[in-house]
Amino acid sequence: MANVNIKISWVHLTSKIRQLIVAVLSVTFGISMYIFMNSFMNGVNGAQTEITFTTMAHIRVYNEQGGAPTVLIPPNGSGDTLLSVSNARHISYTEGIRNAEEVIRELQKNKEVVAITEQVNENVFFRNGVTKVSGTLSGIDVANEIRVFNTVQYMTEGDVNELKRRSDAIVLGTGLANKLNASVGDNVSLTTSDGVGKILRVTGLMQTGTGSVDKTRALISINTARQLLSKNKSYATEVLANVDDYNKARAVAGDVRPDIRYKTEAWQEGNGQLESANTLRDIIAIAVSLTILIVAGFGIYNIMNMTVSEKIREIAILKAMGFEGRDIVQIFLVQSVIIGLIGGFIGLLLGFSIASIVDRIPFKIASFDTLPISYLPADYILAMVFGLIITFVAGYLPARKASKVDPVEILRG
Amino acid sequence: MKTALSAKGLNKYFHESETFQVLRDVNFEVKKGEFVAIVGKSGSGKSTLLYLLSTMDSDYQGRITIDGTTVTGLSQNELSRFRNAHIGFVFQFHYLLPEFSVLDNVMLPALKLGKKPKESIEANAMELLTMLDIRGHEMKKASKISGGQQQRVAIARAMINEPAIIMGDEPTGNLDSKNTKVVFDIFRQLAQERGQTIIAVTHDDEFAANCDRIIEMVDGKIMS
Numbered sequence A: 001m002a003n004v005n006i007k008i009s010w011v012h013l014t015s016k017i018r019q020l021i022v023a024v025l026s027v028t029f030g031i032s033m034y035i036f037m038n039s040f041m042n043g044v045n046g047a048q049t050e051i052t053f054t055t056m057a058h059i060r061v062y063n064e065q066g067g068a069p070t071v072l073i074p075p076n077g078s079g080d081t082l083l084s085v086s087n088a089r090h091i092s093y094t095e096g097i098r099n100a101e102e103v104i105r106e107l108q109k110n111k112e113v114v115a116i117t118e119q120v121n122e123n124v125f126f127r128n129g130v131t132k133v134s135g136t137l138s139g140i141d142v143a144n145e146i147r148v149f150n151t152v153q154y155m156t157e158g159d160v161n162e163l164k165r166r167s168d169a170i171v172l173g174t175g176l177a178n179k180l181n182a183s184v185g186d187n188v189s190l191t192t193s194d195g196v197g198k199i200l201r202v203t204g205l206m207q208t209g210t211g212s213v214d215k216t217r218a219l220i221s222i223n224t225a226r227q228l229l230s231k232n233k234s235y236a237t238e239v240l241a242n243v244d245d246y247n248k249a250r251a252v253a254g255d256v257r258p259d260i261r262y263k264t265e266a267w268q269e270g271n272g273q274l275e276s277a278n279t280l281r282d283i284i285a286i287a288v289s290l291t292i293l294i295v296a297g298f299g300i301y302n303i304m305n306m307t308v309s310e311k312i313r314e315i316a317i318l319k320a321m322g323f324e325g326r327d328i329v330q331i332f333l334v335q336s337v338i339i340g341l342i343g344g345f346i347g348l349l350l351g352f353s354i355a356s357i358v359d360r361i362p363f364k365i366a367s368f369d370t371l372p373i374s375y376l377p378a379d380y381i382l383a384m385v386f387g388l389i390i391t392f393v394a395g396y397l398p399a400r401k402a403s404k405v406d407p408v409e410i411l412r413g
Numbered sequence B: 001m002k003t004a005l006s007a008k009g010l011n012k013y014f015h016e017s018e019t020f021q022v023l024r025d026v027n028f029e030v031k032k033g034e035f036v037a038i039v040g041k042s043g044s045g046k047s048t049l050l051y052l053l054s055t056m057d058s059d060y061q062g063r064i065t066i067d068g069t070t071v072t073g074l075s076q077n078e079l080s081r082f083r084n085a086h087i088g089f090v091f092q093f094h095y096l097l098p099e100f101s102v103l104d105n106v107m108l109p110a111l112k113l114g115k116k117p118k119e120s121i122e123a124n125a126m127e128l129l130t131m132l133d134i135r136g137h138e139m140k141k142a143s144k145i146s147g148g149q150q151q152r153v154a155i156a157r158a159m160i161n162e163p164a165i166i167m168g169d170e171p172t173g174n175l176d177s178k179n180t181k182v183v184f185d186i187f188r189q190l191a192q193e194r195g196q197t198i199i200a201v202t203h204d205d206e207f208a209a210n211c212d213r214i215i216e217m218v219d220g221k222i223m224s
Helices: A002-015 A017-052 A100-108 A142-149 A174-180 A222-229 A246-259 A272-310 A312-321 A325-358 A377-403 A407-411 B046-053 B076-086 B102-113 B118-131 B147-159 B177-194 B205-209
Strands: A059-062 A113-128 A131-140 A155-158 A169-173 A187-192 A197-206 A217-221 A238-243 A263-266 B003-014 B020-031 B035-040 B061-066 B087-090 B165-169 B197-201 B213-218
Touching: A002 A017, A002 A325, A002 B102, A017 A272, A017 A325, A017 A377, A059 A100, A059 A246, A100 A113, A100 A238, A100 A246, A113 A142, A113 A174, A113 A222, A131 A174, A131 A222, A142 A238, A169 A174, A174 A197, A217 A222, A238 A246, A246 A263, A272 A312, A272 A325, A272 A377, A312 A325, A312 A407, A312 B076, A312 B087, A312 B102, A325 A377, A325 B076, B003 B046, B003 B197, B020 B046, B020 B197, B035 B046, B035 B177, B035 B205, B046 B061, B046 B165, B046 B197, B076 B087, B076 B102, B087 B147, B102 B118, B102 B147, B118 B147, B147 B165, B147 B177, B165 B177, B177 B197
Parallel strands: A131 A217, A169 A197, B035 B197, B035 B213, B087 B165, B165 B197
Antiparallel strands: A059 A238, A059 A263, A113 A131, A113 A187, A113 A238, A155 A197, A169 A217, A187 A197, B003 B020, B003 B061
């Protein structure tokens, strides 16, 4: 019985090839745009996040200063003593993390943590001749630093591993090198806030893509940095860790927080703007692509409505012959679902093609080479699901109209 | 002889603009194998009566029994199934599905009924097409054959499920005199040789005069 209905649907579809192609194309276009928009937006989000994580780890442990001032005199319980401390101040007994190894051990216990490194960061003045520039000096543990930040990828000149081999080597951000007018092989001198000076040789340049970082940051070996600050061998200003999936950073930070004496912060806590930008881009992508799909739905609705109007006599005669309302719904619904399936599959291919073409368009800004595109299976599945839902609804309305045709009215003329 | 169709106390009103009674207490019976013509001026209610008998219009008072089944009061879906199995239609215009082949058009009601395998339906359809002298055109599109041929295909389609009754709404109204004669002779032959019950509404006096019985409608009532 159902075979007859499908046979009729098929004959209806194939008898008007041009109309079929237009209907299929509208679905194809909608679905391919959905895929392209989402792939592109996800690519942009991914690239943006990647740039961010060139200088920022997923989890950061540091010694936070501030909070309530040091209590110098314990408050007295008895009522006859008046206690007054005016202009209370912090008296900081600890600066930075004294025993970084202990923190690293705690972080290593968590299975989600994939890479850990320690840094000694200090604000210093760089000097090359008369040029004097303030900046941030990062003492890094080269091997682990590369594991967390993939620093090698951002080196424009020289080799970051040189820092391991030479205690007087320094890597400058490209912006900083410009300001100092220093290039590889030049010497720069620096002065710490405590007045200790040291002359270092530029062995490399790096560009992370984040301008503010490239203009101020320089890397040296962590041991050199400790020496500069006269700190012990396990001293670090911060311990940084990466987790398997950066979206889980908040949960992991929460897990390890009780075991660590210092402030433990996930990247989202300090960078709300990144998260909100990602979310907003996702919303825009989905809104635009769903709109395109809905417009495609109107296309199908229009075509199916026309088909029903054209075939109203045939519908009447089918009903006279004994076809029920639900047979008529099936006949017309099958047509739009077939249109949805064909259009959908072509749309998946077209969407993938557009995405991979755009993926090859050169785009040389910051650390980009080409426009960013991501290929997520979820986008393709959702595109197909939304496409089918919309064609189903767009086909059902005319089909229901067809099923309500009164054969007597039509056949009596 | 057995009764193929009986109508008891049929009344029907139209409610458009003002209430108007189209059928007034219509009673009649048709015997098996009878070839009946319903005649009358336009507006006399003859087409309305036919559509009530066809079960497509279920908005009436009275009772209709076809082939032993009381169809009055059945649901739309039950009526659809009943029509499929027990009633064949031939209209003034052939109303074939133009995109289907002649053979497919004839087979459709039987495929819908689904009681026989496709092969035997096809054999039956070919037999009918041979009998109606359209053999050789069966693979053509229904829109590509002549008007007289189309009407014969419509008759073959009406007969494919071996219905209790074939109903015709001016089956020759759109045909020239030669084809009218062909179609009439087919009906005549079906009634005589196969014992097929046929009820046809017609304007054609000559057509009516050669039927077994004429039911004449005047102002919603049966004369005679």
